[in-house]
Amino acid sequence: MNFLLAVWTLWRREIVRFLRQRNRIAGALGTPLVFWLIIGSGVGSSFKAPEALGGEGYLEYSFPGTLALILLFTSIFSTISIIEDRQAGFLQSALVAPVPRSAIILGKILGGTSLAVLQALIFVLLAPTVKISLSWEKFVAVAGVLALVGFALSALGFLIAWKMDSTQGFHAVMNLILMPMWLLSGSFFPASGAPVWIRAIIYVNPLTYGVAAVRRVLYLNDAPSAIDLPSFAACLGVTVAFGLVAFAATTWVASD
Numbered sequence: 001m002n003f004l005l006a007v008w009t010l011w012r013r014e015i016v017r018f019l020r021q022r023n024r025i026a027g028a029l030g031t032p033l034v035f036w037l038i039i040g041s042g043v044g045s046s047f048k049a050p051e052a053l054g055g056e057g058y059l060e061y062s063f064p065g066t067l068a069l070i071l072l073f074t075s076i077f078s079t080i081s082i083i084e085d086r087q088a089g090f091l092q093s094a095l096v097a098p099v100p101r102s103a104i105i106l107g108k109i110l111g112g113t114s115l116a117v118l119q120a121l122i123f124v125l126l127a128p129t130v131k132i133s134l135s136w137e138k139f140v141a142v143a144g145v146l147a148l149v150g151f152a153l154s155a156l157g158f159l160i161a162w163k164m165d166s167t168q169g170f171h172a173v174m175n176l177i178l179m180p181m182w183l184l185s186g187s188f189f190p191a192s193g194a195p196v197w198i199r200a201i202i203y204v205n206p207l208t209y210g211v212a213a214v215r216r217v218l219y220l221n222d223a224p225s226a227i228d229l230p231s232f233a234a235c236l237g238v239t240v241a242f243g244l245v246a247f248a249a250t251t252w253v254a255s256d
Contacts, residue, residue, distance in 0.1 A: 002098065002099050002103075003099060003100060003102075003103045004103075005099075006097065006099040006100075006103035006104060006107060007103050007106050007107040007110065008107070009107065010094070010103075010104060010107025010108050010111060011107045011110045011111045011114065012111075013107075013111065014078060014081070014107075014108065014111025014112060014114070014115065015111060015114065015115070017081065018078075018115050031073060032066050032069040032070045032073060032123070033066075033123065035066065035069065036059070036062060036063070036066040036069075039062070057130070057131075059130045060130040060131060060132065061190075062187065062188065063126075063127065063130050063132060063218070064187070064211055064214040064215040064218060065182070065185065065186070065187020065188060065211055066123065066187070067120050067123060067124065067146065067214055068149065068182060068185065068187055068207065068210060068211045068214065069182055069187065070116065070119055070120045070123055071116045071117075071120055071146065071149055071150045071153050072153055072178060072182055074112065074115050074116035074119055074120075074150070075112050075113075075116055075150065075153040075154040075156075075157045076157055076170075076174055076178065078108075078111065078112030078115060078116070078154060078157070079108075079112060079154065079157035079158050079160070079161040079170075080161060080167055080170055081108075082108065082158060082161040082162060082164075083161055083164050083165065083166065083167055083170060084167075086165070101251060101254050101255050102251050104254075105158065105247070105250055105251055105254055106247075108154075108158060109151060109154045109155050109158055109247065109250075110151075112150070112154035112157070112158075113147060113150040113151045113154045116146075116150035116153070116154065117143060117146045117147050117150050120146050120150070121139075121142070121143055121146065124139065124142055127218065132218055132219070137220070138217065138218065138220055141217040141220070142214065142217050142218060144217075145210070145213045145214050145217050145236075145239075146214065148210070148213075148236070148239045148240060148243060149207075149210035149211075149213070149214065149239060151243045151247075152206070152210065152239060152242040152243035152246055153207075155243060155246035155247045155249075155250050156178075156246045157178075158250045159246060159249055159250045159253060160173050160174075160177070160178075162250065162253055162254055163253070181205060181207050182207065184198065184201050184202050184205050184208075185202065185205050185207040185208045185210070185211045186202055186208050186211050186212060186229075187211050190228055191203065191208075191228065192228050206238055206239070206241075206242035207242075208230075209230055209234065209235040209237075209238035209239050209242075210235070210238075210239045210242070212229045212230050212235045213232065213235035213236060213239055215229060216229060216232050216235065217232075
């Protein structure tokens with residue numbers, strides 16, 4: 001009961017904090033939207049989809065990657081609170097509570113995941129504007145996949161933020177690791193047209209499989225670019241493994 005109460009309390013705290021900081025909505029949802037519209041509109045006229053991509057336009061192609069970017073931004077904003085909580089003394093108070101460290105970590109991660117999925121699902125409603133049909137079945141499937149990807153990214157963000165003592169350092173790591181991770185996930189361009197060394201990085205990047213899973217469920221496994229994607233089973237397997245490894249690593253680091 002103590003474990004569940006700790007998870008619930010920290011999850012609820014993340015939600016309440018978010019509702020009191022409305023500017024985070026603009027940062028986590030507005031920035032990816034601007035990226036999608038500006039880059040998609042600018043690159044769209046020169047984007048020539050390979051035959052394997054079924055001739056889809058760039059705005060349509062980059063839509064799943066933009067969902068991943070929303071998850072990434074929200075996860076970043078949520079895990080930055082770890083640094084703020086340490087500086088304010090809240091984290092030290094939570095760590096001496098008679099609950100396992102894993103409960104504290106899980107509550108924070110689930111809070112970030114919930115916020116990330118909620119904002120991404122708002123963006124999903126724009127899918128028909130790029131000729132991606134929506135149905136309740138598809139919406140629920142997308143929500144499930146986004147939850148897996150959001151959990152993995154939140155756990156990774158927690159892992160990076162735990163050892164940080166300044167938000168400036170966290171942003172530096174974000175720009176060095178997390179943004180390239182998104183760019184090299186098949187979100188921005190397909191792996192088929194990339195040089196061999198970039199293609200190798202894309203295939204070992206765990207976020208690649210999360211983006212591919214989102215792309216598959218948006219089309220109910222019949223995506224125009226399906227020939228260029230890993231199987232749905234492989235996508236789910238890698239994404240789940242990514243989340244579990246990130247959570248286990250975070251628990252280990254936080255218990256040190």
